[in-house]
Amino acid sequence: MKWKAVLKNLDVIAIIAASIGAIVLHHLGIIPETYVISILLMLLALHTLQEALRGEEIKEDIKTITKNVQVSDPEVELIKPRELLVYTEEFALKNRGEVWWFNACCTMFRSQELFDRLLKTSIDSSRTTKIYFVMNKTMKEAWERDIRPKIEKCRGRDKVQEPVWREIDEDIAFQMIDVGVDREAKEALLAFWGEPFMMELGSEGQHVPRYLIHVKSQSELISRLQDIFVRCRLKNS
Incomplete structure (x- = not known):
């Protein structure tokens, strides 16, 4: 030395x-x-x-x-409870096309604030073309009671398609948006039913996400989530 x-x-x-x-x-x-x-x-x-x-x-x-030296952009990102509402609202504003909702808990939209920040932002956005729902049959009553009346009051209500009701076995829920301009690119906010990702409020079984996973467009999870959505939407009732 x-x-x-x-x-x-x-x-x-x-x-x-x-x-x-x-x-x-x-x-x-x-x-x-x-x-x-x-x-x-x-x-x-x-x-x-x-x-x-x-x-x-x-x-x-x-x-x-x-x-x-390149710092790689992570394929997924954990969204914590204190960031959920703002992050979800900003996520909806990034959409450049269709919005897909899969296996969401309809009862969480009973709150007008949650409806406005989680769903109405997409409905009212001029960049949103269509909104599709693939939902569990058990949520049909809550949809009619908690969501449909609120959607009817939105100026972009015609974008919302009638939900497709299925028996869903997957223990996941997600919202997927289009983020591509010149090419197809999608991102998703993914949740899992049950603790610690989703908490149950009240005696009526209202489930609200506690944590979300932001799945970026470069993740191979995107194609898997797309497959799940399309398969459930098109399968026989």
């Missing part, structure tokens, strides 16, 4: 040796004092120039490393 340090600083060692040599020669009367000063100034200038060049090389190395 010591030898590596010596080799790395050979230029400094050479300057020190030359300076000592010039001083010794001056004391021996071989060269005058003005020569010593000139030699020392020249060596100092050379060292300064070399350090400046080395600094530029270091900067270029740092730039190269920075360009080569």
Whole structure:
């Protein structure tokens, strides 16, 4: 390790040796004092120039490393309880086409605030073209009671298609949107029925998401969720 340090600083060692040599020669009367000063100034200038060049090389190395180091965008992101409403609202505004809802709990829309922030934002958005629901048959009564009357009051109510009612075995629920402009690209907010992702409120079994998973367009989960939605929507009743 010591030898590596010596080799790395050979230029400094050479300057020190030359300076000592010039001083010794001056004391021996071989060269005058003005020569010593000139030699020392020249060596100092050379060292300064070399350090400046080395600094530029270091900067270029740092730039190269920075360009080569890429922080990859995660395919999924966990959305925490305190962020849910704002995040879901912003997610709906990103939509550029169809919105797909799968196996959601209709009773959570009993609250006007939750309806406005989770669903009405999509309905009223000029960028939303259609909204499709594939829902569990057990939610039909809650749909008629808690959701349909609110949808009828929205200016974009014609975008909402009649729900497709199915017996759904999957323990997941998700909302999927279009985010692509020139090409198809979808993202989803995914939840799981039961703790810790969904909590049950009250005696009537109202289920509200506690955590959501934001599935990005580059995730292979998107194609799997698409398959589940299409398969359930098209299968025989």
